[in-house]
Amino acid sequence: MAGLGRIYWQRTGLRGLAVLAAAWLAAGLLGTGGSLAVLAGEAASGRPGPDGPGRLLGPAAAIVLPGLLLGLAGAAALIQRSQDRLRRDPRRQFSREQLREGLDRAGGTCELEAAYRRRCARAAAHGIHFLPWSCGGSTTMENFVAACSRHRRLWKFGLPSPAVRRRLEERRRGYFPAGVPVAAGERNPVSGRAPAWLSG
Ligand SMILES: [Zn+2]
Incomplete structure (x- = not known):
């Protein structure tokens, strides 16, 4: 993104x-x-x-x-x-199909960072929005990250930094199936009747 x-x-x-x-x-x-x-x-x-x-x-x-x-x-x-x-995406929950696909491409392991910026080793059971839903993050595979329960709780606080995104994308090159884009984070377009000065 x-x-x-x-x-x-x-x-x-x-x-x-x-x-x-x-x-x-x-x-x-x-x-x-x-x-x-x-x-x-x-x-x-x-x-x-x-x-x-x-x-x-x-x-x-x-x-x-x-x-x-x-x-x-x-x-x-x-x-x-x-x-x-x-x-905000009108749909907040990832669908069952999205969850299955997302956990699959992550090999069933949490994709976020543990200590020393290494990949978390816990099993992933959840799909979370890389760019938080409350900030306009889309409920799409482009914004899906497989997460363990602990990271799911922690992830709610604010926006991920560009460095966190870059490292996630780098790690993904190592385990994503060939042909699946590694890009993380997608933002929903402004919907409804937004005043022009707000929609930039
Ligand atoms: Zn984790």
């Missing part, structure tokens, strides 16, 4: 931006709180400081920019989520 790198880095970047903005905002709030405390102390003692309430202006300005950034990151995440929703 050509777009996985773009989606993955977009989301990872957005999360990083949100964390930075939140930390920045927290620091700004602390600064403002500190200035408020100083002002309150001056008011209580009846001795106003040199610039009085004016000293609140700096710290307050320090809240605006990270607050704006945080709001932007949140809005972008909301747009992403609504776009994912429009991409």
Whole structure:
């Protein structure tokens, strides 16, 4: 799937931006709180400081920019989520035939990674979406990965990175039957009446 790198880095970047903005905002709030405390102390003692309430202006300005950034990151995440929703495959469960075919081509063994990036050695009993269904991953053989119970539980958290996909495809060259494409991950097209600006 050509777009996985773009989606993955977009989301990872957005999360990083949100964390930075939140930390920045927290620091700004602390600064403002500190200035408020100083002002309150001056008011209580009846001795106003040199610039009085004016000293609140700096710290307050320090809240605006990270607050704006945080709001932007949140809005972008909301747009992403609504776009994912429009991409969701109407069918979530792999069919019995797909499961049989998928387990077969994997030789009955989990295709995901155990320690040291080696292939997991457990028996596979499940078919999971390589690109998660919730992110628009298709319920097709192109997006099917044979998984053990443990990996099935673990796989729900977020998008696989492009490196994980590359290694899976490399491993697959070793055990997939000849002629079966090793590519992993397929994304459903946007369905329904998506606004043009969402369907990019
Ligand atoms: Zn496994």
